[in-house]
Amino acid sequence: MGTSTTRYWLTRPTRSERIRAATIDSRAVTVETVFRREYGRCVATLIRFLGDIEAAEEAVQDAFTVAVARWPSDGEPPNPGAWIVTTARNRAVDRLRRESVRDERHAQAHHLYPAAAQAAGDNALAREEETVRDDRLRLIFTCCHPALNQPAQVALTLRLLGGLGTPEIARAFLVPEATMAQRIVRAKRKIRDARFPYRVPAEAELPARLKPVLAVVYLIFNEGYAATAGSLIRLDLCAEGTRLARVLAELMPDEPEAQGLLALLLLLHARSAARLAADGSLVRLTGQDRQLWDRGLIAEGQAIVRACVQRGRPGPYQIQAAINAVHSVAPSFDSTDWHAVLMLYDQLHALTPTPVVALNRAVALAEVRGPAAGLAAVDDLRSSGLHSYYLFHASRADLLRRLGRSTEAAAAYATARSLTTNPVEQAFLEAQRAGSIHLQGPA
Numbered sequence: 001m002g003t004s005t006t007r008y009w010l011t012r013p014t015r016s017e018r019i020r021a022a023t024i025d026s027r028a029v030t031v032e033t034v035f036r037r038e039y040g041r042c043v044a045t046l047i048r049f050l051g052d053i054e055a056a057e058e059a060v061q062d063a064f065t066v067a068v069a070r071w072p073s074d075g076e077p078p079n080p081g082a083w084i085v086t087t088a089r090n091r092a093v094d095r096l097r098r099e100s101v102r103d104e105r106h107a108q109a110h111h112l113y114p115a116a117a118q119a120a121g122d123n124a125l126a127r128e129e130e131t132v133r134d135d136r137l138r139l140i141f142t143c144c145h146p147a148l149n150q151p152a153q154v155a156l157t158l159r160l161l162g163g164l165g166t167p168e169i170a171r172a173f174l175v176p177e178a179t180m181a182q183r184i185v186r187a188k189r190k191i192r193d194a195r196f197p198y199r200v201p202a203e204a205e206l207p208a209r210l211k212p213v214l215a216v217v218y219l220i221f222n223e224g225y226a227a228t229a230g231s232l233i234r235l236d237l238c239a240e241g242t243r244l245a246r247v248l249a250e251l252m253p254d255e256p257e258a259q260g261l262l263a264l265l266l267l268l269h270a271r272s273a274a275r276l277a278a279d280g281s282l283v284r285l286t287g288q289d290r291q292l293w294d295r296g297l298i299a300e301g302q303a304i305v306r307a308c309v310q311r312g313r314p315g316p317y318q319i320q321a322a323i324n325a326v327h328s329v330a331p332s333f334d335s336t337d338w339h340a341v342l343m344l345y346d347q348l349h350a351l352t353p354t355p356v357v358a359l360n361r362a363v364a365l366a367e368v369r370g371p372a373a374g375l376a377a378v379d380d381l382r383s384s385g386l387h388s389y390y391l392f393h394a395s396r397a398d399l400l401r402r403l404g405r406s407t408e409a410a411a412a413y414a415t416a417r418s419l420t421t422n423p424v425e426q427a428f429l430e431a432q433r434a435g436s437i438h439l440q441g442p443a
Contacts, residue, residue, distance in 0.1 A: 030076045031067050036236070038081040039064075043160050044143070045085050050092055053160070053188045059095075063088035137213075137247050141201060144212040147194065152187040153212040158219055159184050167421075168228045172219045174356075174389055206252065214261050214317065217244045221265050225272075232282060232424035238269050256311045259304050260318030266301035267324035270294040282428040286333045298328045319348040338367040355384035363395055371402040390419035394429060401436055410436035 039060065046056035063084045077083040143157040151173065158164045158172070170180035201209060221241025224234040245262040252258045274288035283289075305325045308318045323344045330336040345361035358381055366374020378396050386392035397412030413433035417426050 030080075031064065031071055034067070034076070034080040034084070035064055038084060040160055041081060042084045042088060046088050046092065047160075049089060052192060053156075054192070055092065056088075057160075059088040059092040060084065062091040066091075137244055137251070140213050140216050140244075141206065141209055144209045144216070145191065146208060148187055148190065150212050150215070152183060152190075154215045154219065155180060155183055156187045157212070157216045164220070164223055168223050169219075171228050171421075172222065174385070176388075207255065210252065210255060210258065213248065214257060217241055217248060218261060218265075218317070220244065221268070225268060226425075227422060229421045229423070231280075232276060232422060233272055235272065238265075238272065241265055242269055256308050256313045257315040257317050260308050260315060260321045263301040263304035263308065263321035264317055264324060266297045266304070267321060267328055270297035270301065270328065276424075280424065282424050285327070288333075290331065293328070301325065302328065314347065314351070316348060316352045319344055319351070323348075336367070338364060342368050355381055355386050356389070358384070359386065359389075359392055359395060366399055366402075371399045375399040375403065388419060390416045390425070390429075392416075393419065397429075397432065397436070401432075406436045 042060045042063070043053075043056050046059050047053060050056050050059070066087055067080075067084065071077075140157055143160060144153045148156070155169050155173065158169050159166065164172075166181050166184065167177050169184075170177040173180060218241070220237055224237025224239075224241060226232065227234045227237075242262075242265045245258075245265050249258045249262040270293050271285075271288065273294070274290065274292040275283055277283050301321065302325050305318070305321050308314075308321070323341055326337055326340050326344070342361070342364040345357065345364050349357050349361055359378065362374050362377035362381070365377050375396065378392070378399060381392065393412045393416035397409045397416060400406075400409035400412060410433050413429050413436060417429040417433065420426055420429070
């Protein structure tokens with residue numbers, strides 16, 4: 001992430017381009033900052049009033065268009081999010097009045113008068129807060145509607161609330177952007193046509209929605225940890241993902257996977273300061289200065305992992321957290337207990353036999369049995385759908401390099417570079433490719 005506002009305003013691309021141009025021309029940087037921070041919350045709030053996703057998105061886009069025009073001269077309001085919601089709601093009311101040609105439309109517009117809407121919203125909010133007190137998490141639970149399949153739940157919630165655009169979501173699911181855009185449109189249409197109610201589930205319903213909620217929180221963090229574009233790390237998304245995981249763990253203390261997710265994010269976030277060099281270049285785990293790791297976050301994450309082990313109810317997030325706990329106790333890369341890491345990846349693959357898990361297992365296998373064994377395991381995944389996943393080719397390139405197969409390594413690095421849009425990752429992969437070419441010697 002970290003690029004233009006147009007990547008988020010995907011329902012109206014032509015108007016979005018004009019908004020972006022206006023933002024740049026007026027130097028209204030604060031508008032884009034507020035957009036990234038508040039867009040999901042504002043859309044979800046409008047959904048509660050309008051009961052329609054596309055109408056809510058359109059109203060919020062209208063409000064941000066007004067903000068681009070007014071804020072540079074008037075100044076940013078004291079509460080930008082509330083300003084956007086109020087403006088969007090008023091715009092929606094005006095539009096409904098103009099379009100009121102049937103009694104149903106008149107009634108809908110009448111119920112959206114600010115005073116009536118505010119009263120209804122306050123009452124609904126009070127009931128919702130009895131179940132889920134955090135506003136953003138409450139809305140995530142609301143949007144993970146069981147009538148949608150889980151990929152659609154996660155994708156739609158990331159689009160509306162996670163601050164992620166279609167390119168970022170497509171990357172998370174390893175599918176083309178056009179495919180993901182169609183999925184999101186179909187999910188919106190299904191909700192609209194079936195008139196699903198937007199409400200927070202009762203406490204007894206929360207466990208049934210936990211799995212997609214965990215996925216949403218994880219993917220919000222993951223986009224911050226390895227951003228699709230711009231800076232490699234988006235600390236705002238890392239912090240928000242970690243915060244949501246903490247609130248979720250407090251909300252559902254008896255759910256070990258909620259605890260495991262929190263531990264995983266804490267242990268990953270602890271390494272953030274060591275992942276970039278002073279010049280902004282990528283530092284792999286092998287070369288990170290472990291003195292820069294946040295020992296407070298590590299201690300908290302390790303304690304949660306130990307508690308999860310005692311529960312005896314392992315799950316994918318708990319096992320991933322345990323893997324990172326093993327890394328966190330090693331004073332250096334070479335001293336890592338790779339046998340333990342490989343064993344944990346075996347357990348993870350038994351629970352979630354996905355190609356990405358198999359790829360990570362192959363990398364661990366290379367540390368235990370050598371790069372030839374790792375490369376064989378990676379090559380076994382050629383037909384698994386990872387051809388567009390840059391880390392597949394980057395991992396393969398690294399193993400080829402370690403085996404002295406420099407020409408093949410350079411080609412694999414080039415392929416990996418062509419598949420990532422993050423300039424920091426591109427620069428790293430290009431440097432690795434150039435190094436492989438250098439190792440080939442004169443032709």
